[in-house]
Amino acid sequence: MVSKIVSTSINTTGTLARGSVQSLILIIVLGGCTSSMLREQAPVSSLPTPTISTMPVPEQPGQATQKSETTNPAVLSLQNASASARASDNLPQAIAYIERALRIDAQRMGLWLELAQLHLESLNFSNAEQVARKALTFKQESSEQISIAWLIIATCLEASGDSAQAQDIRDYVVTLSAGV
Amino acid sequence: MTKRNKAGATNTKAGVKKRTKPKQKTQATKTQRGTFSKFIFRFTVLCFAFIFAIFSGYLIYLDDQITGTFKGRLWSIPARVYAQPLELYAGAQIQADELALELGRLGYLRGVPTHPGSYSRAFTAEGQKFDIHLRAFQFADGYREAINISLLISSAQIKSLHAAANNTNTALIRLEAPVIGSIFPSHGEDRIILAPADVPELLTQSLIAVEDHNFLTHKGFDPVGILRAAWVNLRAGEIKQGGSTLTQQLVKSYFLNNQRTLSRKLKELLMAIILDARFTKEALLNAYINEIYIGQDGSRAVHGFGLGAQYYFNKPVSELAAHEVALLITIIRGPSYYNPRRNPSRALERRNRVLGQMLEAGIIAPAVHNQSVRKALNKTSIARKGGGYYPAFMDLVRQKLSLEYDLKTLSSHGYKIFTTLDPRVQEAAQQAVEKTLSALEQRRQLPPGELQAALVVSNTQTGELQAVVGGREAGFQGFNRAINASRPIGSLIKPVVYLTALETQNFNLLSPLNDAPLPKLPDQAKHWSPQNFDGRVNGQVPLVRAMADSLNLATAHLGLKLGVQEVGSRFAQLTQQKTKKRYPSFMLGAVEMSPMQVSELYSVFASGGFHSPLRTVTEVIDETGKPLKRYALKIQQLVAADNIIQLNTLLKIVMTHGTGKSSKFRNAGIAGKTGTSDQSRDSWFVSFDDKRLSTVWIGYDDNRASKLTGSSGALKVWDAFATKVKVSSLGIPASFSLETVTVDYQSGLRAEQSCSDQIIIVPVPKGTYIYPHPGCTKTLQDLSNRVKQWFQK
Numbered sequence: 012m013v014s015k016i017v018s019t020s021i022n023t024t025g026t027l028a029r030g031s032v033q034s035l036i037l038i039i040v041l042g043g044c045t046s047s048m049l050r051e052q053a054p055v056s057s058l059p060t061p062t063i064s065t066m067p068v069p070e071q072p073g074q075a076t077q078k079s080e081t082t083n084p085a086v087l088s089l090q091n092a093s094a095s096a097r098a099s100d101n102l103p104q105a106i107a108y109i110e111r112a113l114r115i116d117a118q119r120m121g122l123w124l125e126l127a128q129l130h131l132e133s134l135n136f137s138n139a140e141q142v143a144r145k146a147l148t149f150k151q152e153s154s155e156q157i158s159i160a161w162l163i164i165a166t167c168l169e170a171s172g173d174s175a176q177a178q179d180i181r182d183y184v185v186t187l188s189a190g191v
Numbered sequence: 192m193t194k195r196n197k198a199g200a201t202n203t204k205a206g207v208k209k210r211t212k213p214k215q216k217t218q219a220t221k222t223q224r225g226t227f228s229k230f231i232f233r234f235t236v237l238c239f240a241f242i243f244a245i246f247s248g249y250l251i252y253l254d255d256q257i258t259g260t261f262k263g264r265l266w267s268i269p270a271r272v273y274a275q276p277l278e279l280y281a282g283a284q285i286q287a288d289e290l291a292l293e294l295g296r297l298g299y300l301r302g303v304p305t306h307p308g309s310y311s312r313a314f315t316a317e318g319q320k321f322d323i324h325l326r327a328f329q330f331a332d333g334y335r336e337a338i339n340i341s342l343l344i345s346s347a348q349i350k351s352l353h354a355a356a357n358n359t360n361t362a363l364i365r366l367e368a369p370v371i372g373s374i375f376p377s378h379g380e381d382r383i384i385l386a387p388a389d390v391p392e393l394l395t396q397s398l399i400a401v402e403d404h405n406f407l408t409h410k411g412f413d414p415v416g417i418l419r420a421a422w423v424n425l426r427a428g429e430i431k432q433g434g435s436t437l438t439q440q441l442v443k444s445y446f447l448n449n450q451r452t453l454s455r456k457l458k459e460l461l462m463a464i465i466l467d468a469r470f471t472k473e474a475l476l477n478a479y480i481n482e483i484y485i486g487q488d489g490s491r492a493v494h495g496f497g498l499g500a501q502y503y504f505n506k507p508v509s510e511l512a513a514h515e516v517a518l519l520i521t522i523i524r525g526p527s528y529y530n531p532r533r534n535p536s537r538a539l540e541r542r543n544r545v546l547g548q549m550l551e552a553g554i555i556a557p558a559v560h561n562q563s564v565r566k567a568l569n570k571t572s573i574a575r576k577g578g579g580y581y582p583a584f585m586d587l588v589r590q591k592l593s594l595e596y597d598l599k600t601l602s603s604h605g606y607k608i609f610t611t612l613d614p615r616v617q618e619a620a621q622q623a624v625e626k627t628l629s630a631l632e633q634r635r636q637l638p639p640g641e642l643q644a645a646l647v648v649s650n651t652q653t654g655e656l657q658a659v660v661g662g663r664e665a666g667f668q669g670f671n672r673a674i675n676a677s678r679p680i681g682s683l684i685k686p687v688v689y690l691t692a693l694e695t696q697n698f699n700l701l702s703p704l705n706d707a708p709l710p711k712l713p714d715q716a717k718h719w720s721p722q723n724f725d726g727r728v729n730g731q732v733p734l735v736r737a738m739a740d741s742l743n744l745a746t747a748h749l750g751l752k753l754g755v756q757e758v759g760s761r762f763a764q765l766t767q768q769k770t771k772k773r774y775p776s777f778m779l780g781a782v783e784m785s786p787m788q789v790s791e792l793y794s795v796f797a798s799g800g801f802h803s804p805l806r807t808v809t810e811v812i813d814e815t816g817k818p819l820k821r822y823a824l825k826i827q828q829l830v831a832a833d834n835i836i837q838l839n840t841l842l843k844i845v846m847t848h849g850t851g852k853s854s855k856f857r858n859a860g861i862a863g864k865t866g867t868s869d870q871s872r873d874s875w876f877v878s879f880d881d882k883r884l885s886t887v888w889i890g891y892d893d894n895r896a897s898k899l900t901g902s903s904g905a906l907k908v909w910d911a912f913a914t915k916v917k918v919s920s921l922g923i924p925a926s927f928s929l930e931t932v933t934v935d936y937q938s939g940l941r942a943e944q945s946c947s948d949q950i951i952i953v954p955v956p957k958g959t960y961i962y963p964h965p966g967c968t969k970t971l972q973d974l975s976n977r978v979k980q981w982f983q984k
Contacts (some may be wrong), residue, residue: 086282088362103821107332107810110653110824116580117652118881141801141826148832148924149797176197177898 057172086119087113091165093125102133122154140167158184220971222236253458254465257446261470266481266494266776267816268384268605269375272588273368274612276330276658279342280363281352283482287312287319294323295950296614297367307337314767318345323357326368331609331810331818333720338594340364365620369614370501372585374592374601375491381499387477391509393554394496395476399543400552401520403437406476411438411467412460431588438463441479442830450903460475485519486526486959489668489953501941505532514563518544531568539568552787575754581644582668583661587787587807590674591616595820596811605814608806611655616883620646620666627908628663628889635898642897644908645672645786647805647886651879654794655822659787670892673786678873678890681790681849681901684762686838688750688794689738691761693834695753700735700837700953701932701939706745709850719775724867724900730864733939735953738841740847741865743779750778751871765829766792767802780866789877790886795878796862797839799924800830833926833956846878848936848951852901860920863909865901877914880921885909890945929954932961940964967974 064092093108109126116122123146143163151157161184169177210405221259242383263497277285277293291301291312294687300309304324309944313320327337339355354361373381394871401404405413411969420434442462464638466475484492493502499506499519511519521541531538543564550560588610592601624644630638648658661671672675692698706729711718720745723729728743737745750758766788774781784792787805795802803826811820823927830838842862845851850862859880866875874889874897879906887905890897897904925931935942937950946967955961 065711083282085281085282085363102817103823104332105432106823107821110809111278112644112657113653114275114650115280115283115825117650118880130823138823141828142824144828145801146801148922 026077059063081088085114086122088114090122090125093129095130096130102129105129106133118149119152120146121152123149124156124159124163127160131163131166134170136167136170139166143167158187161187198398199340200401202848209390226280241475243817245717248570253462254469257462257465258397259468260446261474261478263974264746265384266384267375267380267603267863269379269381269464269812270592270601270604270606270608271370271376271383272372272608272610273587274371274614274617274730276365276368278363278365278528279340279352281349281360283349284347285344285349286347287321290321293366293615293739294503297369298350298501298510299323300506304339306504306510315343318343322754325364326367329607330365330368331553331812331817334816335365341780358587358841362677368609370581371610371612372588373491374589374598374608379490379496379602380492381488381498382482382493382495383501385477385495385497385508387473389507389509390480390496391478391516392512392806393513394480394511394519396534396552396554397516397545397549398476398480400554401548407472409436409467410467411463412436416485435459436463437479438467438475441475441482442466444482444484446479446697466637476650483523483525485522486530507688508690512563512566513559513759514542514547517549517563518542518568520970536567542568542810571688579610580666581617581659583659583665583671583673584610584617584656584807585935586661586671586674587656587659589809590676591822592811603808606819607812607816608808609810609812611650611657611809612659612807613657616648617658618662620648620660620912622662622755623908623912623915624660624665627911630906631899631907632890637898643672643676643892644890644905645886645907646678646912647673647786647803648912649790649794649884651794651797652883653806654798655806655809657883658865672888675785676765676888676890676892677785677788679780679781679868680784680789680889681780681868681873681875682743683739683784683793683864683875683877684778684780684782685738685746686842687792688746688753688758689764689836689841690765691733691753691758692734692749693763693837693886694831695954698734698749699959700733700841701934701959702734703731704734704737704742704745705748706730706737706742706743707748709747709751719747721776730939734848734935735841735844735934735939735951736936739844739936741850742844747775747778749776750981765795765802774949780868786886786888787903789875789888793864793877793879793886794884795829795872796835796842797884799824800832800835803827807951831926832929834955835928836923836929839921842879843921843923844936844951844953848949850902851876851878851906854906856913857917859918861918862921863906865906867900870896871898871900875901876905876909877908881919883916883918885912887912923954928957930957930959931955932959934961935964935967938964940967942967 071144089108089112093105093112096102096105096108106126106129109122109129112119112122113126123142127139127142127146130136130142133139143160146160147157161180164175165180165184166182168174196321197812199309203937206230234376277290280284292299293309298308301312302309302909304310304322307324307326310321314320320341322341323333325338326341328335340361341353341355343350349473352361352364353359353362380488402411403409403416405416409416415432416436417434439459442459446462470478481497482492483496486502487498488502493499496508496519499522500506500511500515502792503522504511506517508866518531518538521538522531524541528534529538529541546555546560549555555563574649588608592608596606596975624646628644629639629643631637632642643662644660645662646658646660647656649656659673661673662669692702695699703931706723708722708728709718710722723743724741728744732740733743734744734749736747737749755773755775755777758778761772762768762777762782763770766784791802791805794805803824806822806824808822810818810822812818839862842864843860845865846859846861846863851857854909855864861878862877862880863882866877867873868875872890872894876885876887878885889899889904889908893920899905931952931954932941933943933950933952934940935947936951940963942950942964949966
């Protein structure tokens with residue numbers, strides 16, 4: 012999933028272009044690291060509050076999350092179909108498969124993240140950001156999912172010209188990754 | 192002209208010769224006669240040449256008209272609208288009876304699954320086993336070939352799913368998407384186009400045998416057939432047989448009208464000859480099969496055997512049995528006269544005569560004939576109207592499509608429209624409305640048949656509309672209350688008031704509110720003095736109870752404190768409407784909305800604070816299967832997570848402790864809100880869980896009082912609906928900045944079960960100090976001491 016997220020980068024004109032996984036990891040990680048060195052860390056309270064797990068046991072930021080439930084084979088097959096459609100550059104079809112999977116299981120954070128990623132690749136920044144925000148309202152299935160969601164949001168904000176907030180979010184992601 | 196002049200000159204010369212001798216006169220007469228004969232001959236030739244030229248020109252014109260039309264697009268094909276297909280996968284929740292019902296709805300026959308559209312069902316030790324021969328189908332995302340599958344259902348769940356060809360586990364497979372309607376012009380034609388390969392030989396052979404013996408050999412018209420028909424009719428003393436060939440019938444149906452004039456008959460004859468000369472017999476027969484008028488479904492004219500098979504038998508033409516083919520051939524002779532619904536005995540009698548002709552022609556064996564004539568008209572299938580139509584939902588589909596397509600395109604290009612309707616949910620919704628309204632009228636001694644209702648059901652997370660009921664007679668195309676009935680929403684507005692309060696961060700679920708009469712404000716021209724529904728005054732109450740018990744006084748106090756325009760502005764944002772000037776009564780529901788609009792408002796709460804326009808259409812593809820348009824899910828966050836967590840907790844407590852507690856599902860973990868307008872004119876109930884959001888409205892069309900509150904009316908409809916579909920608990924996520932506390936419902940003070948009989952658990956901002964309930968002080972102190980002692984150890 013991380014590789015999917017980072018396989019989309021922003022060039023200087025603000026449009027997205029696919030690049031190699033390695034170079035994009037570099038962009039995100041370096042972007043986050045550089046800024047955290049140069050800028051004051053954004054107050055977490057200014058960011059939308061991530062919500063996880065189900066009541067009444069809230070989890071702490073950075074805490075290892077519960078193991079995800081066994082993935083439904085039907086959902087998995089649709090995720091695979093979506094990946095194939097994406098690989099053949101048929102993004103609308105890839106989105107359609109994920110939406111079909113959501114009809115079966117709309118509570119899976121991973122599906123919402125995939126949908127956000129596909130909207131991002133379709134250059135639909137507004138919807139990608141909103142879907143990523145929605146993903147944050149579901150129970151995470153792996154520890155990296157929250158970071159991924161925030162990175163998608165940051166990418167969308169940057170693409171829409173809000174570089175400052177995008178940077179704040181990247182800083183926040185660094186603190187999450189560091190378990191601060 | 193020149194010839195005439197020459198003739199005139201001759202006559203002049205003859206006139207001169209009149210004065211000559213008799214011999215000369217005879218010669219002159221002979222010459223005159225010869226000249227006249229020549230004139231007649233030439234004139235006749237000229238006339239024939241002229242007529243021939245006119246006739247040839249006419250034939251060329253007809254030929255041009257026929258070939259031009261037949262070589263191009265033959266028919267306008269209305270867009271066909273499909274519901275969501277049923278997804279089958281291991282783990283899917285479905286009863287064996289439900290699956291059988293769904294297969295029946297698609298026209299599958301129970302038996303040996305040897306051909307597409309058939310299935311078997313067997314009871315085994317492990318559960319119920321279904322072997323299904325699925326039909327081929329063009330989905331929006333691709334074509335699926337016909338396939339054999341096998342699945343096992345036990346404890347209302349699919350336990351295993353196999354593709355029978357290789358007996359391997361299959362993760363996911365769909366039944367075909369059921370047709371729920373077509374988009375055609377008013378009083379327009381509807382048809383399903385069949386290619387020659389789609390038409391079974393049984394049909395083509397029977398059609399020729401019954402309608403046109405010599406079809407394969409005649410040249411468009413059949414003089415022998417005409418004489419034979421005339422003889423048969425003369426002997427019978429009534430019209431028993433037609434003399435028109437299939438080609439003539441095709442011409443009449445496709446190019447001409449029903450006028451019985453000689454000129455029309457001649458035109459028909461000429462056109463039939465041209466058609467026959469220009470096109471192959473196969474092409475003509477196929478055109479006939481697609482063209483012929485076969486019935487009337489309201490304003491829709493049913494044409495062709497393809498749609499005829501669906502309309503009368505709810506199955507594709509390839510799956511028709513001999514008696515069904517015979518009935519369709521019967522009907523085309525006179526769709527009204529032989530209407531199997533209105534004139535069943537007449538249709539049956541002729542069907543059996545047709546079956547006799549099929550036997551005589553050697554198309555069916557004697558055994559099949561004997562079996563077929565004993566078959567009834569298959570009334571169950573006939574009553575299904577070819578797939579079941581849902582007018583209220585279709586209104587919304589048309590509305591949506593009209594934004595991007597004109598009616599001409601939709602009614603002629605053969606598009607396939609895939610929608611979000613879930614037929615199982617829709618049927619459950621319709622039944623719940625019909626049964627509950629009748630029961631309410633009976634129980635409360637209300638005039639029977641007058642109470643009306645609307646019900647809208649959508650997917651909580653994706654905003655896809657699963658069911659829309661526009662009135663108690665859901666199958667009737669009439670006033671669609673789900674969209675068009677704008678009624679005061681009563682207390683359904685209250686969550687907006689409480690959300691506005693929570694968003695100020697000056698209130699939490701336990702904040703005390705004043706449930707007391709309102710004082711007259713200095714700037715008020717008229718004293719606004721709302722009352723609680725039960726007329727009581729409760730004094731100071733916690734916010735959670737004010738909302739759950741739907742207390743008008745406490746809400747009015749809260750709303751006035753927040754500001755009417757502030758609440759109005761938040762309402763406008765949540766409903767995507769323009770901000771209007773609002774009056775205080777707005778905060779108690781003096782605002783009119785349709786059930787659809789209410790659903791859209793509550794969908795923001797149900798989906799965790801995200802607005803998503805309610806969707807009906809997901810994809811449009813063209814007749815070749817090429818995708819034309821996808822309507823992807825679009826969402827926008829309107830409410831922050833912490834606030835939605837608190838609001839949805841309030842709505843869950845409405846069900847467990849408040850006005851929704853009379854529901855059978857009060858402890859199922861769902862969220863809900865009742866609403867009642869002034870004098871009980873409108874009864875509302877909205878509920879949601881993790882999967883579905885439902886909005887119910889009950890009232891009278893003439894706006895008179897129904898004497899039903901949200902709890903005693905609309906809630907009952909929802910209860911009936913929820914009994915048929917499954918409900919699931921609404922999961923509310925936890926937040927970093929909220930903590931849960933256990934309090935007494937009545938007072939909102941900290942308590943536990945040993946000291947309060949109405950305990951609720953609510954989220955409040957971290958660090959919120961909550962006073963202990965008076966009777967609980969000692970218990971809580973003891974607990975605190977015990978915890979301290981445990982840590983000290």
